[in-house]
Amino acid sequence: STTSADQSETASDNALRARITDDVTALRDSFEAGTTRSIDARLAQLKALQQGLRAERGRLTKALAQDLGKSRLESAITELGVVSEEISQISKNLKRWLKPERFSLGAMLAPASAELRREPLGTTLIIAPWNYPVNLTLSPLIAAIAGGNTVLLKPSEVAPATSSAIAYLVAAHLDPDWVRVVEGAVEETTILLEQRFDLIFYTGNGHVGRIVARAAAEHLTPTVLELGGKSPVFVDDGVDLAVAARRIVWGKFTNAGQTCVAPDYLMATPRTIEHLVPHLRRASRAMYGNRPERARDYGRMVNRKHFDRVRALIDNDKAVLGGTATADRRNRYLPPTIMTDVDWDDPVMGEEIFGPVLPILAVSGPDEAIARIRERDKPLTAYVFTAKKKIEERFATETSSGSLAIGMTLAHIGTPALPFGGVGESGMGQYHGRAGLEAFTHAKPVARKPLTPDTLKLVYPPYRGAKNAL
Numbered sequence: 360s361t362t363s364a365d366q367s368e369t370a371s372d373n374a375l376r377a378r379i380t381d382d383v384t385a386l387r388d389s390f391e392a393g394t395t396r397s398i399d400a401r402l403a404q405l406k407a408l409q410q411g412l413r414a415e416r417g418r419l420t421k422a423l424a425q426d427l428g429k430s431r432l433e434s435a436i437t438e439l440g441v442v443s444e445e446i447s448q449i450s451k452n453l454k455r456w457l458k459p460e461r462f463s464l465g466a467m468l469a470p471a472s473a474e475l476r477r478e479p480l481g482t483t484l485i486i487a488p489w490n491y492p493v494n495l496t497l498s499p500l501i502a503a504i505a506g507g508n509t510v511l512l513k514p515s516e517v518a519p520a521t522s523s524a525i526a527y528l529v530a531a532h533l534d535p536d537w538v539r540v541v542e543g544a545v546e547e548t549t550i551l552l553e554q555r556f557d558l559i560f561y562t563g564n565g566h567v568g569r570i571v572a573r574a575a576a577e578h579l580t581p582t583v584l585e586l587g588g589k590s591p592v593f594v595d596d597g598v599d600l601a602v603a604a605r606r607i608v609w610g611k612f613t614n615a616g617q618t619c620v621a622p623d624y625l626m627a628t629p630r631t632i633e634h635l636v637p638h639l640r641r642a643s644r645a646m647y648g649n650r651p652e653r654a655r656d657y658g659r660m661v662n663r664k665h666f667d668r669v670r671a672l673i674d675n676d677k678a679v680l681g682g683t684a685t686a687d688r689r690n691r692y693l694p695p696t697i698m699t700d701v702d703w704d705d706p707v708m709g710e711e712i713f714g715p716v717l718p719i720l721a722v723s724g725p726d727e728a729i730a731r732i733r734e735r736d737k738p739l740t741a742y743v744f745t746a747k748k749k750i751e752e753r754f755a756t757e758t759s760s761g762s763l764a765i766g767m768t769l770a771h772i773g774t775p776a777l778p779f780g781g782v783g784e785s786g787m788g789q790y791h792g793r794a795g796l797e798a799f800t801h802a803k804p805v806a807r808k809p810l811t812p813d814t815l816k817l818v819y820p821p822y823r824g825a826k827n828a829l
């Protein structure tokens with residue numbers, strides 16, 4: 360027997376499904392009608408997005424402060440600035456990057472010619488996470504528009520203020536024939552994933568990544584999966600520890616550690632650890648002061664669930680900076696925390712930390728550091744600080760990760776000049792700049808051969824003499 364509550368639930372469920380289906384159908388019809396085909400039209404949408412970003416800067420900045428305690432300047436640098444630069448770069452280069460690449464087909468097929476054309480995929484779905492909710496929602500959108508696709512955007516419900524600010528920006532500044540937003544959580548995403556798309560671009564954790572990949576397989580839809588993992592740092596003996604410490608502290612504690620490429624854990628020899636720790640503490644104090652809870656540029660955990668999860672990973676007996684004493688659940692504040700004497704089977708090494716906690720583990724040297732990286736899942740990025748070319752080269756060839764940064768953290772992903780993405784458990788596919796355009800297009804070879812002279816007649820059967828040819 361169905362109760363009236365069940366019935367109304369089903370009714371609202373149906374209404375939601377109908378609304379989502381309507382959006383997807385509208386975007387698909389618009390793509391089929393050729394709305395997104397012209398490069399000038401794409402550039403116009405990108406320009407509208409750039410203008411929208413400028414016009415809604417206050418709204419977005421306020422939302423980021425609300426969701427993640429991001430300061431205005433941090434938001435300007437790591438969110439709005441990155442997006443704006445991505446728009447400029449892709450707009451500036453779009454015509455050149457889309458120019459068909461010419462190929463020679465060789466003497467066997469002559470006379471003939473060929474070119475590689477980048478054609479739009481169609482109607483795409485972008486599912487975004489909450490940690491850089493403007494950057495990681497709009498950067499893939501830029502690539503999708505540049506590629507000539509229509510787009511359904513699903514911002515993360517875990518950063519609700521930013522989700523709603525993005526929905527506002529899109530509605531106010533972009534053409535609904537190009538881009539539509541569906542806000543919501545698991546229920547909405549599940550319905551979205553039942554629809555047929557031509558590409559699904561997902562950023563988030565590997566568990567949901569698998570749900571997305573499974574749903575995509577049903578329609579044979581390609582996916583780009585931007586996932587996470589535990590990104591290691593190795594600090595070699597003999598490097599400038601003061602600079603290394605600043606770069607590590609900045610990479611770890613920015614956005615309160617909620618960064619997919621944040622250094623997750625640090626390895627060094629006991630001797631280097633002894634000298635490094637004072638530098639790390641000094642660097643943290645220089646950036647966030649003695650009372651980081653009052654620092655303008657120190658963020659907050661996105662919600663209490665994540666606060667509880669990360670606080671539980673802190674072992675106060677091992678903390679040489681921070682710890683749980685000043686943690687404040689109501690304000691979702693966790694101090695910058697550094698732990699030493701951490702063991703490989705401690706809870707903090709069991710999962711991606713995604714919070715302001717840096718565990719330090721002693722290794723015997725680069726050999727052990729490399730072996731430790733190799734025995735775990737392939738990380739999104741790996742970091743090495745060394746003064747030796749040979750060690751750089753060993754990390755580059757003997758470890759596998761989405762990217763490798765030598766002598767810095769984080770900064771290498773803020774530029775459209777480099778492709779960005781994971782490998783293995785940290786994901787598949789890349790974007791940023793030209794790589795984004797490539798992810799959102801199909802590289803189609805177009806080959807042509809004149810009908811006369813019919814040189815192909817050499818390959819028509821019967822194959823007399825084929826034996827000799829081999």
Ligand code: NAD
Nearest residue numbers: 487488489514515517544548563564567585586587588619
């Ligand atoms: P999240 O919880 O916001 O999830 C991401 C998206 O998945 C959201 O839009 C959410 O609505 C959707 N989702 C959640 N559960 C779902 C379900 N059961 N079915 C369908 N959709 C569902 O974000 P998160 O996963 O907590 O983000 C953190 C993770 O993302 C970390 O592992 C981090 O390393 C990774 N990450 C990777 C990158 C990258 O660029 N590679 C960037 C940021 C974060």
